[in-house]
Amino acid sequence: MNISMAAALEEKEKGSECEDVFGGPVFEPRLYIQRYFYAKQQLAKFGVKHVVDFGSAECKISRFLVQIPTLEKLALVDLDQGLLEWNKYSIRPLTCDYLEKRDLPLQVQVFCGSVTELDESVIGCDGVSMVELIEHLHPEVLSAAVAMVFGKLQPCVIVITTPNSDFNQLFPNFSGMRHWDHKFEWSRQEFQSWCEEICKNHPYTAEYGGIGEPPPGSEHLGHCSQSAVFVRKLSVPKIDHSGSVTNNYKLITESVYPFVENKMSEDETVSMEINYQLRQYRNMCSEEYRNCITGSGSSGNQNCFTSSEQFSDSRNLNFRPENEGNQPEDSLGTTGCPDCAKNDKKLDITERLVPISYLMTRKIKSILQPDQLRKFLQSHGYRLSSDCNNVIISVEEHQSDSDDDKGYNNDNDIETWRSASESDQAVESELLCQPSFSLNEALQCESWD
Structure with missing residues (x-):
């Protein structure tokens, strides 16, 4: 045999x-x-x-x-x-x-x-x-x-x-x-x-x-x-x-x-999630900004912050959303709008572009499609680039007053939302239990035998 x-x-x-x-x-x-x-x-x-x-x-x-x-x-x-x-x-x-x-x-x-x-x-x-x-x-x-x-x-x-x-x-x-x-x-x-x-x-x-x-x-x-x-x-x-x-x-x-x-409305959920993601992005940018203006950065002067696009290109690898690498460049649309055209100017050295695709976390995906998220951002007073594919944020060290108006009332609010949302960036891509896990990741199930 x-x-x-x-x-x-x-x-x-x-x-x-x-x-x-x-x-x-x-x-x-x-x-x-x-x-x-x-x-x-x-x-x-x-x-x-x-x-x-x-x-x-x-x-x-x-x-x-x-x-x-x-x-x-x-x-x-x-x-x-x-x-x-x-x-x-x-x-x-x-x-x-x-x-x-x-x-x-x-x-x-x-x-x-x-x-x-x-x-x-x-x-x-x-x-x-x-x-x-x-x-x-x-x-x-x-x-x-x-x-x-x-x-x-x-x-x-x-x-x-x-x-x-x-x-x-x-x-x-x-x-x-x-x-x-x-x-x-x-x-x-x-x-x-x-x-x-x-x-x-x-x-x-x-x-x-x-x-x-x-x-x-x-x-x-x-x-x-x-x-x-x-x-x-x-x-x-x-x-x-x-x-x-x-x-x-x-x-x-x-x-x-x-x-x-979740006792919040969908609008409140989306707003809180967006503001959390923008704050995370802003914190990362602010650290680089402080290094530049204090001379502790790689260039030792403010010239390292003269180009928003250059900064975004060099740093976005650390903030790549879950599916950004698999989607075409124009998956969020490439058509701009007149309302955002006024933002299509050279950005201040304290301003950066945050791709809308970065904001498409699992929670937001379950509520809004990309086009709906873009309209939400426009209707809620966020500054968008002329092609409506990026949110413009300030990376100055101080916290703008507008943050409080958009859901961040105090540190407790931030920490509460962090506990519910942080895993969208880390845990979601690591744990087998997530609905989006790939077939290859299912190999981990071998331990059930």
């Missing part, structure tokens, strides 16, 4: 699934991480608030789904009570969830129950994920699950993934199925035929995709896992099935995630 098959048997005994044990293509991040990330991405596109994941098993998917910013309720459902009991602590908030709190409250619950039952615990959800589940169901159970999820639960979006049997030939010395509990494994044609049949019987449309890129030269075989995203037709009213609702799900555990209770 070769090593890969021995490893496969070991995985079977553990009850887990991992395509890497068969040899052949190696996936990085590991395929189950890519599948969970894919489900999270697809559900997040629809701004879901209540999600049910059927076939949660080890509950690892919860670490991904809790990153959906709009999510307020997550239910993890599986039939294996022993497995859920063993992994129930994995849904608890991590340290980073307390450092960078959510904007909305979130309740995560784990239930022992069947995908074939319409239970009151999952009523009202607008999103469902079924990651590598359907291949574990006997045909009659699968039909009942489809009838329940698509016909009774009727969420707005449903994400399903399942192994692609066309891909299996890339595993050397492989025969049978990828897991001992699989009842079937479909080719892409078989899977899409099944999906099309669902769309005929229920008001949904399906979009197909895949997870796990094939190696070069094998693109014709498709991805290692195939997927379908079903979206409900809004023109068709939902059918009332309240008479068939059960109360059979058993609650195993639940956790409530910390969140920021």
Whole structure:
């Protein structure tokens, strides 16, 4: 018996699934991480608030789904009570969830129950994920699950993934199925035929995709896992099935995630965030300015501050916003306005340009688009450059009186906002728990094995 098959048997005994044990293509991040990330991405596109994941098993998917910013309720459902009991602590908030709190409250619950039952615990959800589940169901159970999820639960979006049997030939010395509990494994044609049949019987449309890129030269075989995203037709009213609702799900555990209770209006939130970012920028500039006027700078005289553009170009690398490097130069627009044209003059040596892209922090992105932020700045008295892509600030050592008028009433206010916002510059780019983390960063999830 070769090593890969021995490893496969070991995985079977553990009850887990991992395509890497068969040899052949190696996936990085590991395929189950890519599948969970894919489900999270697809559900997040629809701004879901209540999600049910059927076939949660080890509950690892919860670490991904809790990153959906709009999510307020997550239910993890599986039939294996022993497995859920063993992994129930994995849904608890991590340290980073307390450092960078959510904007909305979130309740995560784990239930022992069947995908074939319409239970009151999952009523009202607008999103469902079924990651590598359907291949574990006997045909009659699968039909009942489809009838329940698509016909009774009727969420707005449903994400399903399942192994692609066309891909299996890339595993050397492989025969049978990828897991001992699989009842079937479909080719892409078989899977899409099944999906099309669902769309005929229920008001949904399906979009197909895949997870796990094939190696070069094998693109014709498709991805290692195939997927379908079903979206409900809004023109068709939902059918009332309240008479068939059960109360059979058993609650195993639940956790409530910390969140920021923001009692300010959106305008107040945006103003406070803008002023905090400008103050941070001003503090950095002021230090350089003091060095120049005192002769302690590199040039030893005030000439080092004669060019605002030169200063900005040399220092902005330390203040690059999260996505600035990936967006085109004109992503914020290049059209100026007459109201700002008067600012298009040679700046005083104490004035600097702050790119509007620098102000687009996560909090502001959740409230305003770039064009809306520009209009907000104009309407609230901030000085903009003629192209409306920069805010003009003074870097003199003293604090201008206008700062107090724009939200900085005292040092306590600054420190209070700092605790809620500072992580937008540092923690947001470092912690895995952030909604914007990249797929490569998901490699850190390997420690969950």
